[in-house]
Amino acid sequence: MSYQVLARKYRPQQFDEIVAQEHVTRTLKNALKSGRVSSGYLFTGPRGTGKTTTARILAKALNCIDGPTPTPCGKCPSCKEIIASSSLDVLEIDAASNTGVDDIRTLRENVRYLPTSGKKRIYIIDEVHRLSGSAFDALLKTLEEPPPHVVFIFATTEPFKVPETIRSRTQRYDFHRVSVGNLSEHLKKIAESEKIEIDDGALFMVARKADGSVRDGMSLLDQMSAYAGEKITAQSVIEALGLIDRQFYFDYIAAIAAKDASLALEMIKKLVDSGIEIPEFCQGLADHFRHLLILQNAREPEKLLELSESEMESFQKQVDYFTSGDLLRMIKIITDMTIDLKSGIDPRLLLETNTLKLATMESTVLFEDILAHLSESEGIEDESEIESDLFGTPATSKPAPVHPTPENSPEPAPPPDPISIPGEVRAINLPMVQNSWPNYIESLKRSNPMLAALLAMAEIREVRDNVITAVFYNAGGTSKQVVEKPHYMSIISESLRDFFKTNLKVKFEVDLNKKNNIAPKASPQPEKLDTEKLLAEDDRLRNIVERFDGEVVGRKKVED
Structure with missing residues (x-):
């Protein structure tokens, strides 16, 4: 026996076997039970959703020996003939190859003949929208007043191309896309x-x-x-x-978020070398941005996104990489590039240039956030006294007019103390901090080696609303206590602002369930000292510590 493909082998034979179209099958079964069968049906919906299969099951339900019945037996001669596509009372017509008015005239001549063995003569016209305008006109009168033994079932993927006069004379059933x-x-x-x-x-x-x-x-x-x-x-x-591995999208987005243009361009080269079509990649990239946008704004995103549990976890890790404004701008860049791809420009050139645009794009800042940032800044008591541009940069002050004063007039008051102006408002995400953290440690090492060594042992776990969460593992409680001292926190905040060019906050945590696998890169770990023994042996050092209320945190060898 020859092999039968799965699509034919597992084709539904009962209404209950139709996948995810309960709204259609339930109505048809109730109509068959009550005997309220229409003379014309219009099945619409995407391809492969069960339109023609439902039409065949309906034909069996009408012509079954027990029919009309919502559960055709599938064993009587009429059911077997319909299953084998050999029934003389069920005619399937492909409108794509029978589009002319002559074909419809022939159909009109045949509808007057009674069924040979079944109870109804059923005409299933697939892709009915392909009929010509004259063919629809020829069918109109027959459809409006059909013989009592005739049932028309139309199927189409484009119902808007079917004339309104035809749609108004049939019962329409919309088949949904299967999730x-x-x-x-x-x-x-x-x-x-x-x-x-x-x-x-x-x-x-x-x-x-x-x-x-x-x-x-x-x-x-x-x-x-x-x-x-x-x-x-x-x-x-x-x-x-020939699909694109979804992990490729996650890695590409991480490179974009970290503003690592070099890595992103290298990934584009791998993509092109693998033979993946660039328009297909752009479609997947736009979908990836859409998933992140829905995760940020929907109350129940799992109902809107068709993702597995592992995929949902991976998207949750990237949900804070960009703001909603950034994602909207990125989607606009990708959709514009998709249009440009049709213009004949080299697809690789378009993808590389737009990749650079994504990697160098500054984050979106809301005007309300800027105002809030200005109002929270220290030293600003009266906003009317400050002249600044949109981002808090001091505007060029105009010289005050010089007026002649009497000789005995009091001296002018000294100028007020300068008012501190807040730094630039710029959003920072996790990949940007992780990618730049080693360089930040190196820059801090030049001014404070001990503090840089402690921070090198911390792992950046989260960045949200410009707040960095750094984690010390296992025995990092002592390091956490040291770096959280006000003096060191002030140094860290100032150095972060100087390095990342924006205001950042940092908080430290300790995870006792995981060992620290991060080897300090900026400086060797501070030497463990027996401070009590050291102070007991060195009177001069003990006097200094007592005088300045200090503590010994390390020892460094001084070159001669």
């Missing part, structure tokens, strides 16, 4: 029946690639079974279908 979750569950059942081993990640990829089409999903599963054999993995799906 990734429902489709992956359906494919999993088929894989179990076929004894195909496939992991959840691969199922999700196949279902997402099918884009809501059950037929496409089963065809892809058939293809993957032939490629990978009995075990299908996510990597095999990527290789066989």
Whole structure:
């Protein structure tokens, strides 16, 4: 016996087997139970969602020996003929190849004949929107007053191309795009029946690639079974279908967030060398930005995003990389590039230039945030006394007019103390800090080696609202106490502002459940000293410590 593809082998034969179209099947079953069967139906929706399959099941339900019934037996001669596509009472017509008015005139002549063995004569016209205007006109009268033994079932993916006069004479049923979750569950059942081993990640990829089409999903599963054999993995799906690994998008976004243009350009070279189409990459990149945007703004993003648990965790790690304003601007850049790709310009050139644009783009700052930042700054008591531009930079003051004064007039009052103006308002994200942290430690090492050595042992865990969370592991409690002293916190804040060119805050935590695997790069770890013994042996050092209320934190060898 010849091999039968999965899309035909597992084609539904009952209304309850239709995937994720309960709103359609429930209405049709109730109509069959009550005997309220229409003479014309219009099934609309994306490809592969069950329009023609539902039309065939409806034909069986009408012509079954027990019919009209919502559960056709599938065993009577009429049902078997419909399943085998050999029934003389159920005619399937492809409107794409029978578009002319002559074909419809022939159909009009045939509708007057009674069914041969069934109870109804059913005409299933697929892709009905492909009929010509004259063909629709010829069909109109028959559809308006059909013989009692005739039922028309139209199927189309583009209902707006069907004339209003036709739509008004039929009952319309809209088939929905099948969600990734429902489709992956359906494919999993088929894989179990076929004894195909496939992991959840691969199922999700196949279902997402099918884009809501059950037929496409089963065809892809058939293809993957032939490629990978009995075990299908996510990597095999990527290789066989030429997909872009989602991890590539995560790495690319991390490079953009860290403003590492060099790394981003290297990734573009790998992408082009692998043969991936640039428009496909742009579509996936826009979807990635969309996921981040929805995670930031939706109350229940899991209902809007069709993601696996592992993918959701990965997106949550990047949700604070950009503001919503940044994401909207990035999506605009990608959509504009997609339009430019159709102009004939070198796709690689467009992608590289827009990658540089993304990597060098400054973060969006709300005007309300700038005002709040100005009002919170120290030393500003009266905003009317300060002349500054939008970002807090002091405006050039105009020289005060000089007026002649009497000889005995009192001396002019001294000028007021200078008012501190806040630094630049600029958003900083986690990749930017992680990427620049070693360089920051090196810069701090020149002014305070001991503090740089302590900070080098901390790991940057989170950056949110320009607040850096640094974590010391295991035995880092002592280091945390040292760096949190007011004097050192002041040094850290000032050095962060000088290095990152914006105001940053830092808070320190200790994670006792994890050992510190970070080797200090800026400076060797401070030498452990027995301070009590050292003070007891050195009277001069003890007097200095007592006089200045200090403490011994380290020892450094002085070169001769």
